[in-house]
Amino acid sequence: MSTNRGKLGTYIAVIILSIIFIYPLWILIIYAFQPAYLTFDKLYPSQIPLAFTLSILVQSFKKVDLIGPLTRSLEVAFMVGLIAIGLGIPAGYGLSKITSKLSNKLVVFLFVINMMPGLVVAIPISIYFLHANLDNTVFGVALAQELVVLPLSVFITLSAFRSLPRDLEHQARVDGASLSSTFFRILIPMIRVPIIVAFLLAWMTSWDEFTYAVIIAPIVPTDSTFPVTLYNYVSRNLPLESATFALVATIPVIILAAVLQKYLKGQYLSGGLVG
Amino acid sequence: MTTKMSYENVYKLYGSKRVLNKLNLDVEEGEFLVILGPSGMGKSTLLRTTVGIEDITAGKIVLDGEDISKLPPNKRNIAMVFQNYALYPNMTVYQNINFPLKMAKFDKGEAKRKIEAIAETLKIGDVLERNINQLSGGQKQRVALARALVRDPKIFLLDEPLSNLDARVRFTARAELKKIQKELGHTFVYVTHDQTEAATLSDRVAVLRDGGIEQIGVYDEILNEPKSKWLGDFVGEYPMNFVDGDVLNNPGNIIGFRDHWTSDGKDLTGLVQLCTQEEDSFHVSCSVDGDNPGEDQDKEEVRPIIVKTSKRYEVGSKITFSLKRYNVYNPEGSLLRVVK
Numbered sequence: 001m002s003t004n005r006g007k008l009g010t011y012i013a014v015i016i017l018s019i020i021f022i023y024p025l026w027i028l029i030i031y032a033f034q035p036a037y038l039t040f041d042k043l044y045p046s047q048i049p050l051a052f053t054l055s056i057l058v059q060s061f062k063k064v065d066l067i068g069p070l071t072r073s074l075e076v077a078f079m080v081g082l083i084a085i086g087l088g089i090p091a092g093y094g095l096s097k098i099t100s101k102l103s104n105k106l107v108v109f110l111f112v113i114n115m116m117p118g119l120v121v122a123i124p125i126s127i128y129f130l131h132a133n134l135d136n137t138v139f140g141v142a143l144a145q146e147l148v149v150l151p152l153s154v155f156i157t158l159s160a161f162r163s164l165p166r167d168l169e170h171q172a173r174v175d176g177a178s179l180s181s182t183f184f185r186i187l188i189p190m191i192r193v194p195i196i197v198a199f200l201l202a203w204m205t206s207w208d209e210f211t212y213a214v215i216i217a218p219i220v221p222t223d224s225t226f227p228v229t230l231y232n233y234v235s236r237n238l239p240l241e242s243a244t245f246a247l248v249a250t251i252p253v254i255i256l257a258a259v260l261q262k263y264l265k266g267q268y269l270s271g272g273l274v275g
Numbered sequence: 276m277t278t279k280m281s282y283e284n285v286y287k288l289y290g291s292k293r294v295l296n297k298l299n300l301d302v303e304e305g306e307f308l309v310i311l312g313p314s315g316m317g318k319s320t321l322l323r324t325t326v327g328i329e330d331i332t333a334g335k336i337v338l339d340g341e342d343i344s345k346l347p348p349n350k351r352n353i354a355m356v357f358q359n360y361a362l363y364p365n366m367t368v369y370q371n372i373n374f375p376l377k378m379a380k381f382d383k384g385e386a387k388r389k390i391e392a393i394a395e396t397l398k399i400g401d402v403l404e405r406n407i408n409q410l411s412g413g414q415k416q417r418v419a420l421a422r423a424l425v426r427d428p429k430i431f432l433l434d435e436p437l438s439n440l441d442a443r444v445r446f447t448a449r450a451e452l453k454k455i456q457k458e459l460g461h462t463f464v465y466v467t468h469d470q471t472e473a474a475t476l477s478d479r480v481a482v483l484r485d486g487g488i489e490q491i492g493v494y495d496e497i498l499n500e501p502k503s504k505w506l507g508d509f510v511g512e513y514p515m516n517f518v519d520g521d522v523l524n525n526p527g528n529i530i531g532f533r534d535h536w537t538s539d540g541k542d543l544t545g546l547v548q549l550c551t552q553e554e555d556s557f558h559v560s561c562s563v564d565g566d567n568p569g570e571d572q573d574k575e576e577v578r579p580i581i582v583k584t585s586k587r588y589e590v591g592s593k594i595t596f597s598l599k600r601y602n603v604y605n606p607e608g609s610l611l612r613v614v615k
Contacts, residue, residue, distance in 0.1 A: 170328040171361035173348035175422070176378035189365045 025250060031243035032056060040239060060244040064233070072138065073226035074252065076213075077206040079142040084153040084202035085195055087146075089188070092157025100162070107158060110151035118211035121147060126215045136217045141225065144212040149205045153198035160194035161187070196260050204253060279304040279462045280325075280430055285334035285344075287320055287486070294320045295331070296486035302430070302464060307456050309473045309494075310466045312483035313509065318466045319358075321483070322432045325464070326355045338429055349378070354423035355432040358439070360415050362407045368418050369403040375426045393421045396455065413444040420452075424459070433465045437472065449475060470512065474498075482506060499533070504608035507531050516580045517604070518543070518563050525603055528611060532601040534558065537582045540597025547588045548579050557584045561594055 026047075031039050035053050039045045060066070095103040113121060125144055126135060134140030164187065172182040188195070213225040224232075226249055233242045280302040287295035294317045302308050312318050323329045325336060327348035336344040343351050354375075362371050369390060376386040394400040397417045402410060410418065416436060423431055437445045437452075453476050456463050467473060473480050474494045481491040490502045501507040507515030511533065518530045523542060545561035552558075560579040588594055600615040 165359070165361065167357050167359055167361040168363065170323075170326075170348070171355075171357060172363075172374070173328060174326050174353065174355045175375040176349045176352075176426070177374075178349055179347075181378065186363060190363075 025247075028243050028247040028250070031240065032247045036240060056240050057244050060241045064229075064241065066245065066248065069224060069226045069229040070248070072224070073207060075138045076141050076145070076225055077203045077252075079138060080145045080149060080206035081199040081203040083142060083146055084149045085157070085199050087150060088153030088157045088198055089195065091154045092159075092161050093183070093187070095154070095158045096161035103158065107151070107155055110154055113147050114151060118148075119215075122212050122215040125212075129216055134216075141213050141216045142206070144216050145206045145209050147212070148209065149202040153202055156194050156198040156201075157191065160191035164190060200256065200260060203256065207249075207253060277304045278302070279306075280336070280338045280464075283335040283337065285324070285336060286332045287317070287324055287329070288332045294486050295324065298334070298487050300481060300488050300491065302462060303479075305460050305462055306478040307453070307463045307465065307476055309477035309480045310464065310483055311468065311470070311473045311480050311510070313468055316483045317486040318468070318483055319434055320486075322355065322434050322464070322466055326353050326432055327351050352428050353430050353432060354426070354428040356419045356423050356434065356436045358434045358436065360419035360436075360439075362415060362418060362422075364407050366407070367403070368399065368405050368407065368410070371407065371418055372403075372422045372425050375422060379426055381426075389425055390421075393425050397421050397424075397451075412440050413448060416440060416448060420455075424455070424461075430462045430464065433463060435467050435469075436465075438467070438469070452476065470510065482510065484509075500602060500610065500613050501531075502610045504529065504531065504604050507602070507604075513581055514578075515602075516582070517578075518580065523598070523601070527606065529604040529606065529608075530598075530601050531604055532598050534581045534583045536599050536601065537584070537596040538599050541595045542597040544593060544595045545580060547590055547592050547594050549590065550588045552587070555585075557587055558582075559584050559588050559594060 030045065030047070030049055033053065033056070034049055034051055036056070038050055095106060122144065125147075129135045129140050129144070134143065168186060168190070169182055172186040173179075177185065208227050209225075210227045210231065214228045214231070217224050217228070226245070230242060230245050230249065233245065278301045282298050282300040285295050285298040286293065296317075298317075298321070310318050310321060320329065324331045324344075327343070327346060331344050334344070335342050338351070338353070343353075363374065366374070372390050372393065373386055376389065381389070390403070391400065394403055397420060399414060399417045399421060402414060402418075407415070407418070416439070419436065423433075437448050440448055449472060465472075465476060477494055479492060480494045480497055482489045482497060484505065490497050490506055497506060497510050501510055501515065504515075504517060507517070513534055515531045515533055518532075523530055543563050545563040547559055547561045549560040550557055559582050561582070563580050582594070582596060584594070584596075600613070602613050603611045605611050
């Protein structure tokens, strides 16, 4: 009886949470796929779709270049994700080898940059990037955004390496594996889930990162990332286009999460050791 | 017999703590050598330095005439079974056993034949495609053993591989381990703190104390003629009895004897403190006349003498017995002579 009630409570909680998370998306859908007289022109638009049109979508795509910023954002996001794990994994491995007292201090130190307002950091960086010809480049934006994501990915990989039993690494060495085979064939596959999580977090952070993007790559509108472009439309009072683009912006995130979610299952590490 | 591996004056220091302290040991070709010792005496460290995951501070480890003490683990060609088995959780049983072969760049077909042969021997042929977390404790132990046996390393190290099994499985696993070692003729170095394992598995036993070898030999030899009081205390189901003082015409020395070395007679008399029945015999705890612990009395509790008898004694009554054989130790605790 009580377990049934508990289950019911869980379902209600899940439904409420889903509504909270999905409702903003729902508004986007209503605005993007209905004619303006049903939505934007009304004071209280209906929450249930009454008509369906693709014309807003088509017009938005015709009126402005969407593909440019989208491609740019994708490039930046993947680059940020790859750099985050490319630097995060070795850093985490190295930190896991020293005493946790010292490595914890170092990780806290990494997070210092995140404690400062982004603008304070972004402006001096942009000046330096100008000199280094990194402004308005995918690589430049990605590098700047690493400031935000790298501490977290180091933290994630460090925790992952720490959770691995040392004896597995030793066993691999005894079994004849060199240092690099041990690392790539034994350790990395075992922490693939944390690595994917780190990549996903970095990717998504970059996808809607605004401060660094607008300061490092602001000049040509079609060259800036998606959030910056979106901001341009909002500030130019084009709500319909904004709604359409916002909807488009969520699609890659959903696809990526769906593709990677099968790797995100737990319990993959249990059972290798006894006692 | 030829020497397979030898440790020459091996030291291992953690800070100023000497975990291995001038250790000298020869391992013979094809033998089952058990390293026995209480915990904290450096048993695991000995294996870990042998296999190369820890470096020795000084000395030499020579395997087949080659000094291996500076080589990385993957160049030493030594197999080891860890106490927790350390199976790779992201691989199947087959992939686990295949890993050392893959690292040694074996031909795939040959690797398959080898794996199937070893799986047959260890009776894990039907679980090869399973994941590690679907195995029982006994199966995990076999997989770990199979992974060690599948390639042909020069020597096998086993770090208490049976300690995580329940009693019944451990019993059969022990018998199988011995059988496999004899059949394949490999050299095994087996670390344990378990007396029974040492007694049943070993060709020879080396007892480790404070990072050095206290005594090496056949188990019965160490059991009956321990070179020191400490060994008499440690080896055996029951600790050896020690009687101080002037008994049996050994003034100033210490008499050591096992509980079953007693016979009818009147050489020693004692006061019965406790009598417990064990199947068809009795264990009598008593204090023995002439037992004169002297200044030791303040330091530690005086341990009662335990003797095996065929009849029951009342608590507080007198018991007399003679000894069929005994060992004489000097006050420092080292063996002076054996009296039979």
